[in-house]
Amino acid sequence: MSNTTGTDSRRARRSRGSGGLVQGLRTSIPPVLVTLLLFVLAVPAVLVVAPGFVGPGSPAPAPSAPAWQQLPATISAPQVLAPLQQSAPVPLPSAVTAQVDPLLKTDGGGTFTGVVQDASTGQVLFDRGGAEGRVPASNLKLLTSVAALRTLGPDHRFATKVLRGPAPGQVVLVGGGDVLLGAGESQPEQTLGHAGMATLAALAVDALRAAAATGEIKVLLDDSLFTGPALNPAWLAGDVEAGEIAPLYPLALNSARFDPAVATGPRPQDAAMAAAEEFAARLRAAGAGAGLTVAAGVDRSPGAATAAGAAGQMAQPAVLAQVESATVAEQVDLMLQVSDNYLAETMGRMTAVATGRPGSNDGATAAVGAEAGAAGVASDTIKLADVCGLALGNQVSARQFADVVRAITTGADSRLRGALDGFPVGGLSGTLDTRYGDAATAGGAGLVRAKTGTLNTVLALSGYVVDADGRLLVFSFIGNGLTQGAVGNKQALDRAATALAGCGCR
Template identity: 65%
Template sequence: MTRSKRRAATAPAFGRVGRILPMLLLTLLVVALILPAGAAISPGFLGPARPQEPAAAGPWQQLPATLSAPGAGGPSGGGARPLSDAAPVPDAAALAAQLNATLKTDGAGSFSGVVQDAVTGEVLFDRAGDEVRAPASNIKLLTAAAALRTLGPDRRFSTKVVAGATPGTVVLTGGGDVLLGAGESAPDAVLGHAGLATLAQSTVSALQQAGVSGPVTVLLDDSLFTGPPLSPAWSPEDVAAGEVAPLFPLALNSARFEPGSTTGPRPVDAAMAAAETFAARLASAGAAAGLTVAPGVARVPATEKTPDDAGHANKVLAEVESATVGQQVDLLLRTSDNYLTEVMGRMVAAASGKPASNEGAVAAVLQQLEELKIPSATLRAADLAGLTLANQVSARQLSAVVRAMTTGTDSRLRSALAGFPVAGLTGTLGSRYTDTSTSRGAGLVRAKTGTLNTVIALSGYVVDADGRLLVFSFIGNNLTPGAAGNKAALDRTASALAACGCR
């Protein structure tokens, strides 16, 4: 089974609404970023009590008269008001009436769904919420939560060059960074934060200081991950199409040939491709210093691998560090990066003392759900990217994960919030919410998307018209492949939540 999801170009402007929408969305994004940016409901999401206002009167809901500069506050110029626990909770019956009118399939299949008040956890809408279903890429939310809890949002992964056992040999050692760039390190970037050209230059300097003058041989150590590099749950067609690729603990561009590429075939051996690029950069940097690099790269023989404390054989000559785990989680949620998600799962397993394999990664992620006290006895995970129907997760479980991120006691999970795609603006929601039936949610709905041939899902959070924070998850299964109305149904339903003053 292959995934049907393909990124579409942003829809053209439509009439008067289309002309004003970009300005409206940008302003809403500025405000929306202020509201949930890494803060808990108590005290972060909660602010001082404010006077009751009519529905849709909050500053996050107003059409701006002027475009606010970043950091200049809300449409009124005085800054966005904090959310308040005094904001009314939607009436469940009134909310259900609206959602049942929009949450309808286009053809075969059915939708399940859950909406909760983020502060209290009260369930405001429940349609088969405990029924486990294929969640597609919504399962990435589980990996995001596990990575932030296990690794921490500030953790970075190191790619090192160490001295080999044989004089004149250097070993490129993967440490989990698959967002390496081929050029200089880019400190302000996530993709390409660590660059192989910078690593090569530092390696040349270290070799010069060590008095190395002869030809240098480059070896590759990518032994951090164990087990098969491909999950048995993945379709060969998906692999051939480039939805995912064999997993290694180092790669360029999240295992893409070019940094801007998001579709098409991937390198079969991303680690070796990175090593060969490093060898070329090392040869270029070494030429001016009189160093030559032997052609070809081989993997380190198992007999030459030694413990980290073995001395000279593992002396670190140079290293570069990745962007933080928090930044990488933002990227995998915003772009729904399958490769990065699976690698992050294996890094969670390694940090948990489990084998850094597919099975170890799944076990480590599910363990984190249990520690979050999210019931997972019914949950089944065959991978972490969501490429298979064998994954079975309920809307209630996904909603609970989002609630843990917005209002739970573990503040490390707040780092995931900024990575949720914003309706009509960013990531996999960037080209959606552009017509009159969904414009009420533009700039307000923040949600992880998920799409397979017969599956569509949307899980996230939104501030309603009364200023109440709601979390939600909607999952459609057994749908008619290619039926455009299913995506529209989810977007209209999330927009109804954003516009709700349901009392």
């Protein structure tokens, strides 16, 4: 209590003292000066108290940012390649020959042939044995690409279907040409794995549930779309054993690979059955929550997609579910970029089916040869043993390949433009990603776009390039009988193509 009383007493004395001071000022100083003094004392108090009522004052202006951090006043023009001009000068054949001929020499045995053409006019600018039939290796995939784009169309997709089976409790998985199926969910943004078995199984379970299906479900496999031998007898046993190719079926996971990330080594020898067993496993997992059970094992039942109808007539059974592949153009691009033999052979057989031929190797080679001719390539001397280029019995000339590239780049059939993105780019992508890195070829990096071809004694490079004057040139160089493993041969091809990229050959 004493402490409280003492504090209040001191406050009272301070209050009286302040009042006395003001009163003294009032009696001793004129009223005008008193008013002025009070105003001077009040201004600082207002400045201290006012922010509590009106908020903080405006912040100090930020220091000006450097020009490179400020928003642009205008949008810069995009930096893109200028369109090709028809007025760009056509190189002189003598000048092109002088540039290319000394570079195109073998490292050891064998010979190179080659052709360079102006893409717009077709004028031949360089020709060394260009009409001679050669083993082309994977350059053959260019012919297969043209055939697929012409017959199937760049926007076509292959459907993998699940149909109601010929007997109660059966479903039929039908291969429709998609060998890039994934095991999991569909990945619409991808080419490999665009359609997935897990997605197909989930859709099939939904359809079975809607149909009030009960009991055990048996999966059958229909892979009858392809006929004839699954392995081409023209392929060397060593190439099959090394995983360069595998038996052909109209459906497969990962282009008939065990693992999509592993492109070498052993492959499934029955890719269709491996895909069907994966589907059955996914169906079993998806159906568990819906009260459906799936029988163990898958039975192959070619032709099971056609079930007996009323009065003995044959009728197409109901489609329970289906998933679709990436487009033909997207698959062609992948095939050319990574030089996928299995995908190329599949494209050839699907081309055969689309033209009314059997889905066999013979049907594929006949269809690809015919479509090359229809695209404007003089095809009477073309000899095909397969459509991926693995067989040594293929014979195609450098002139024919230059004509094929010309048809893709500037020909009248715009469907063939679907193959343009598939050409590997020197030093950047696909099978050319590790080339064009030395001093002699760096000038072609990012400029040379070409399909490679490699067998033990065969090297090929066919593609296109814009020269230093802005002229589009197409070319094909093919080496046969080469010394196996001689590093100078690839360098010769790359240096010749680089010379074209830098050519102001006037």
